[in-house]
Amino acid sequence: MARVPLHDRPILITGASSGIGEATARLCAKAGMPVLLAARRTDRLAEVAGSIIKAGGRAEAVGCDVSDEAQCRRAVERCVEVFGSIYAVFANAGFGxxxxxxxxxGAIFDDMMKVNYHGSMHVVRYALEPMRAARSGHVLFCSSCLSKIGLPFYSAYCISKAAQDYAARALRHELRAEGIRVSSVHPxxxxxxxxxxxxTRSRDIKFDLSGRTAFMHPPEKVGRAVVRCLRRPRGEVWTSPLLRFILGVAVICPETTDRVLRRIARKRGHPV
Ligand SMILES: NC(=O)c1ccc[n+]([C@@H]2O[C@H](COP(=O)([O-])OP(=O)(O)OC[C@H]3O[C@@H](n4cnc5c(N)ncnc54)[C@H](OP(=O)(O)O)[C@@H]3O)[C@@H](O)[C@H]2O)c1
Incomplete structure (x- = not known):
């Protein structure tokens, strides 16, 4: 497939005030894309936008809580107002x-779905209006490698990430004929x-994911993979081919996966 030129093609990125969203915004701007940065912490967004502009890129910040549909619509409108159009959206805002x-x-599950799943869908739905009119665009969801399995004590998170993954898979087919690409990103x-x-949000930590693992990498690695996908669109983006393979095997061998997860939990002092 031919390389997509990114110069002057605007992208809206949610959750751009830190981490993966911020790193991706900087790399998209470096690739020549005008970037609309959205998140709740507007002070952080202003800093990121300022440093992108200082480095010669184009950026604008907009305060947006993705759980509020009207704010998502406003973020998309702002992108079109400031940059004249919207070529891509990276629905990245989320938490665990x-x-x-x-x-x-109860509240945990509802909050997680409101932000991670419905928040992505709000922003994607509104971004698709101008994209469909232009018959061109690229939608990316920041899902997770955990979208493929149910990790003990992370069910709400895994479900919200699987929901994004499944929405991306279906949309990919539904929108292809209209010239719109859809990808899910699985850091x-x-x-x-x-x-x-x-x-800080969890009552009790049993299956701490933050420990050093061979698969821990900097957010720029995800950002670079996203820019590669924008240039050469593909259905799924993985930052670790090895983990992609392991999780593929995990899906077809659930009993073996359960045994491995039990062993990991035992090692961490929390038998399941
Ligand atoms: N870190 C990992 O290991 C990992 C692995 C796989 C997938 N992911 C996914 O990657 C995405 C980004 O996470 P990260 O690792 O970069 O963590 P992070 O540094 O905590 O970034 C999360 C971003 O989401 C934004 N956000 C959270 N709730 C929001 C809301 N209601 N409305 C708007 N923005 C909101 C935050 O901005 P404000 O607080 O300013 O609103 C922040 O910019 C998430 O979807 C996460 O599930 C992360």
């Missing part, structure tokens, strides 16, 4: 919490504020 399944059916452990926030 550790909680057993039976304690995740492995990434060194961001994610783990600190998960620790």
């Amino acid at each position: 919490v550790e909680a057993p399944v039976l304690e995740s059916d 492995t452990s990434t060194r961001t504020e994610f783990f600190d926030l998960a620790r």
Whole structure:
């Protein structure tokens, strides 16, 4: 497939005030894309936008809580107002919490779905209006490697990430004839504020994911993979081919996966 030129093609990135969103915004701007940065912490967004502009890129910040549909619509409108169009959207805003399944059916589960799944869908739905009119565009969801399995104590998070993954898979087919690409991004452990926030939001940590693992990498690695996918669109983006393979095997061998997870949990002092 021919390389997609990114210069002057605007992208809206949610969760751009830190971590993967911030790193991706900087790399997209470096590739010549005007970047609309969206998140709740507007002071952080202003800093990121300022440093992108100082480095010669184009950026604009907009305060946006993705759980509020009207704010998502406003973010898309702002992108079109400031940059004249919207070529791509990276629905990246999200968070994680550790909680057993039976304690995740109230506020924890609702909050997680409101932000991680419905928040992505709000921003994607509004971004698709101008993209469909232009018969061109690229939608990317920041899912997770954990979208493929149900990790103990992370069910709400895994479900929200699987929901994004499944939405991306279906949309990919539904929108292809209209010239719109849809991709899901599946980072492995990434060194961001994610783990600190998960620790403060969780009542109890049993299956801490923040420990050093061979799969821990910097957010720029995800950002580079996203830019590669924008240039050469593909269905799924993985930052670790090895983990992609392991999780593929995990899906077809659930009993073996359960045994491995039990061993990991035992090693961490929390037998399941
Ligand atoms: N870190 C990992 O190991 C890892 C692995 C796989 C997937 N992911 C996914 O990667 C994405 C980015 O996470 P990260 O690792 O970069 O963590 P992060 O540094 O904590 O970034 C999360 C971003 O989401 C934004 N956000 C959270 N709730 C929001 C809301 N209601 N409205 C708008 N923005 C909101 C935050 O901005 P504000 O607080 O300013 O609103 C922040 O910019 C998440 O979807 C996460 O699930 C992370």
